[in-house]
Amino acid sequence: MTEEEQRRAAEEERARRRREKLEKHALPCPHCGKSVLDHMTRCPYCGGALRPKGYSPMDEKKKQRIRTVCYVAGTVIAVAIALIILFL
Numbered sequence: 001m002t003e004e005e006q007r008r009a010a011e012e013e014r015a016r017r018r019r020e021k022l023e024k025h026a027l028p029c030p031h032c033g034k035s036v037l038d039h040m041t042r043c044p045y046c047g048g049a050l051r052p053k054g055y056s057p058m059d060e061k062k063k064q065r066i067r068t069v070c071y072v073a074g075t076v077i078a079v080a081i082a083l084i085i086l087f088l
């Protein structure tokens, strides 16, 4: 095997590995069937909504809890600022 052939073989091997890596993250779009990557939230071909792997929409309970925490924190900060202004 010449040096040139070795170089080319190594390059092909790298390209193959890159392709494999990409294919692992490719899945068919449920709307148009085209291959899309699993982290996408929207199909680049048909614009359909996708659900990325490991992603789940926030449930209502969690949302409500976060809202409550934000509301309480906001109130506490507002009261603290009001007290600081009053006592200065």
Ligand SMILES: [Zn+2]
Binding pocket: 029, 030, 031, 032, 033, 034, 043, 044, 045, 046, 047, 048
């Ligand atoms: Zn699509």
